[in-house]
Amino acid sequence: MEVKALARFIRVSPQKTRVLAKNIQGMPVEDALNTLKFTPKKGANILSKVLQSAVANANQLPGMDIDALYVKRVCIDEGPTWKRIRPRAMGRATRILKRTSHITVVVDEL
Known part of the structure; x- marks a missing residue:
């Protein structure tokens, strides 16, 4: 079951953040x-905090195995x-x- 976390109006360039998103996807x-x-950017x-929020959201669902989660999708959209x-x-x-950026992280069970 997919679980997502969303951070909006983040003061970081989407172009620079998409490079990090490609690294962690999957x-x-x-x-x-x-x-x-250990990434010096x-x-x-910011992406780490959103990912931790997605894991915390998954922890609230009954029957969800936190240890079996993987990053299904990371979407970095451009904000105003x-x-x-x-x-x-x-x-x-x-x-x-x-x-500014809108960052969406979707995690799922293996």
Whole structure:
């Protein structure tokens, strides 16, 4: 039975987080958490928290074996973008795009 966890409006670029999502997809949960723990990227900590939330959601269901869980699907969608202005030379301005992500993690039993 699938169990999912969702984190929305996370202040990390979806492009940078998708690289981590590809690494852990299909792994057992314990291996995925260890991989994220030793990955030196900002998105790894956030993705780890969402994965732990999915495991906690699975723990609430009766008859679910926590040790047999694996990461079935990780979906990193783009959230709204914050638009900021940076002053440049000769009175011009450049737009800075601060991107956000919606992270969905689905775990299932083997």
